Amino acid sequence: DSGVTQTPKHLITATGQRVTLRCSPRSGDLSVYWYQQSLDQGLQFLIQYYNGEERAKGNILERFSAQQFPDLHSELNLSSLELGDSALYFCASSGTGTGSYEQYFGPGTRLTVT
Amino acid sequence: DAKTTQPNSMESNEEEPVHLPCNHSTISGTDYIHWYRQLPSQGPEYVIHGLTSNVNNRMASLAIAEDRKSSTLILHRATLRDAAVYYCILTESYNAGNMLTFGGGTRLMVKP
Numbered sequence: 227d228s229g230v231t232q233t234p235k236h237l238i239t240a241t242g243q244r245v246t247l248r249c250s251p252r253s254g255d256l257s258v259y260w261y262q263q264s265l266d267q268g269l270q271f272l273i274q275y276y277n278g279e280e281r282a283k284g285n286i287l288e289r290f291s292a293q294q295f296p297d298l299h300s301e302l303n304l305s306s307l308e309l310g311d312s313a314l315y316f317c318a319s320s321g322t323g324t325g326s327y328e329q330y331f332g333p334g335t336r337l338t339v340t
Numbered sequence: 341d342a343k344t345t346q347p348n349s350m351e352s353n354e355e356e357p358v359h360l361p362c363n364h365s366t367i368s369g370t371d372y373i374h375w376y377r378q379l380p381s382q383g384p385e386y387v388i389h390g391l392t393s394n395v396n397n398r399m400a401s402l403a404i405a406e407d408r409k410s411s412t413l414i415l416h417r418a419t420l421r422d423a424a425v426y427y428c429i430l431t432e433s434y435n436a437g438n439m440l441t442f443g444g445g446t447r448l449m450v451k452p
Contacts, residue, residue: 271442316384328374
């Protein structure tokens with residue numbers, strides 16, 4: 227158990243809909259990351275938040291957005307869903323400071339768009 | 341981000357040591373070398389990381405070449421549970437954390 231929780235585990239929805247994925251980081255971790263894993267693209271970094279502020283952006287579509295709340299949990303919002311958005315979405319968290327810190331990943335949310 | 345090169349797949353026998361290589365010839369002086377693995381149907385899992393010196397932890401050892409252009413992840417006694425995709429990733433030191441750029445990784449198969 228990594229200490230990172232994600233809900234829901236599975237999500238099935240139709241094209242055009244909007245969904246929200248939720249992530250609770252490990253206790254004390256200020257950084258939260260979102261990744262997408264699809265069969266054709268592999269694991270891709272989407273976005274990072276640090277203590278409530280957006281810190282880095284990767285290959286995140288404009289239809290996707292995220293936020294980190296004062297209690298440090300994070301939500302990833304996916305809208306106008308397309309079939310190609312079907313994927314596993316992972317959240318990770320890490321400590322911060324000088325040096326380099328390992329990331330701890332949650333179990334993921336499997337999104338199926340039909 | 342500096343890139344890494346890993347073999348697509350490797351095979352090992354159970355209870356034997358496994359050496360997983362990674363080339364990173366364009367590594368910069370401040371890049372850390374991280375290894376993660378992903379077991380089937382699970383999220384990635386941190387294995388080990390280092391900067392210049394070899395590192396050991398309960399899961400594995402990391403051997404870093406003197407010029408830092410390559411590294412090797414060593415699993416001392418492979419078990420069936422070690423069958424996974426292993427990713428070698430370079431990250432910069434950044435006090436707010438840093439994203440991971442995953443490549444294709446090495447798929448390790450462990451034979452009983």
